Each structure stands twice: as structure tokens, then as C-alpha cells.
Amino acid sequence: MNLTARLCLVGFALVIAGCAARGPTPASSPGERGAVSDGAPRVVISPEQVKDAVPRPDPILSLGNLSPYTVLGKTYQIMPNLDNYRERGIASWYGTKFDGRKTSNGEIFDLYGATAAHKTLPIPCYVRVTNLNNNRSIVVRVNDRGPFHSDRLIDLSYGAATKLGFVDQGTAPVEVELINLAGIDDRRGTPLGSYRYVQLGAFGSETAAQRLREELTTVLTLPVAVSPVDTGNGLLYRVRIGPMESSEEIMLVQQQLEASGYSGAQLLP
Secondary structure (H helix, E strand, O other): OOHHHHHHHHHHHHHHHHHHHHOOOOOOOHHHHOOOOOOOOOOOOOHHHOOOOOOOOOOEOOOOOOOOEEEOOEEEOOOOOOOOOEEEEEEEEEOOOOOOOEOOOOOEOOOOOOEEEEOOOOOOEEEEEEEOOOOOEEEEEEEEOOOOOOOOOEEEEHHHHHHHOOOOOOOEEEEEEEOOOOOOOEOOOOOHHHOOEEEEEEEOOHHHHHHHHHHHHOOOOOOEEEEEEEOOOOEEEEEEEOOOOOHHHHHHHHHHHHHOOOOOOEEEO
């Protein structure tokens, strides 16, 4: 089997692993967790320490968006678009069991961050979650799959649950509303061989983007450029690495970035 084929199989396996590893996501209360070991970290934070995720028009790629997919005998279909999504249901949260592990789209889960898992929303995307018991709200980045309990709508990070005030209760009734963004490229179904760039961030500040570009030039030998894009709500400055001519080169760049502490890289045509 050639290396390109192996890479495709690895990418497919990561998607399945991201979904399956999430398993039946528990609430934080011991009675709900059962035999699954998960919970809060030793370092407790206050709601004021948790900052909203900052929405940005990242492209929707194939990784993390396999559709349909099956977990625990049930099959799920990823939504074809993000138009005006709003839904009410029960939120749970996850923490130490998954901290530092890859989410379904390959990002690294930080239990203190403002992130979430959803069964059918295309990822990544951003939603505002409001606790209907106390009216607290937070904007989170959806980058994972779950929770695979039939009675739960969304699984929040420990940090997000802290901000919403339901860590001790384990679950809470919430409203989930999509943050609509302009300029999102939907690239689901794009084969691995068509990717030529790796993007490591999109910034509202050109200075911040140039700072990251300068850092990356000390890590990589490939060209690193800042590309402005008009989102309809102002300019974003995307930091891109490439072009690259082969899947092997893309894989090497991703490994170099992770080894240097840069996570969240995304593939672009």
C-alpha cells in the first residue's frame, strides 16, 4: 500500500476514533458516569476565568465530518448546512478523561477552553449556549462529536460548564444557537491529494498574524504567508504554509507543527 493510501486510511481512522473514544459521554455526577472515569480537574477555576470562544470563518473540512457515521448502533447524519440553527435540550460536560486528547477534527481538547461536542453540526462551528435555569451564556467552538446519550443535545467542556454554572449538577437545560459567519468555505469531500496548504490561524489583527508568521519561519523551511480575506464583516488575516506538492510533505509539516507546540492546523486546497 502506498503512503498516500495509508494517509487516507489514517485520517479515516482518526475520525472514527474521535467519535468512538467519546463513547457515551457522561455527566459529571457519579451516578450518571457509571463505570466511565471522568470528572473535574484538581485546579478549579471561576466562571470569570472562562472566556468566550472568538468566532472565525474556518473552513469545514472532511476531517471530523464523516457522514453518515455510527456509534453504539445508532447512525447519525451531519447537517448539510449551518443556516439559522437553534435548538433546546439537555447539556452535559466532559473533562479529565479527554483532556489533551484529539477531538474529532484533530484539535487538542483543553478542558478549560470554551469548546463543545455535538452529534450532527458540521465542525468546526460556533454556537451560543444559554443555561435556561440561570440565563448565563457562553460562545463555544464545536470541534468534537457527542454526547451519545439520546436525551442530551450538547456536551460542553468543563470550562464552559463552569461558566454556565452547572458543573455540580452535571446537566442543565440549554438553548443552543448558531453564530452565523460569512466567508466559510465548505470543503467536505475534498480528497487528501488536492490539499496544498496548511492554515494555522485567522486573525482580526494583521500584527498578530505577522507575529505568528515570523515564529513559524523559525520552525519550518517552507514559505509562510499572511493572506487577507474579506468576510463581509471586515478583514481576516490567515496564516498559511505552502504550497506543498505531496501528501508526505503535508504530513511532515503537521508533525513539525505539533512537535513545536502549534496545534489546530487545517488543510486547505
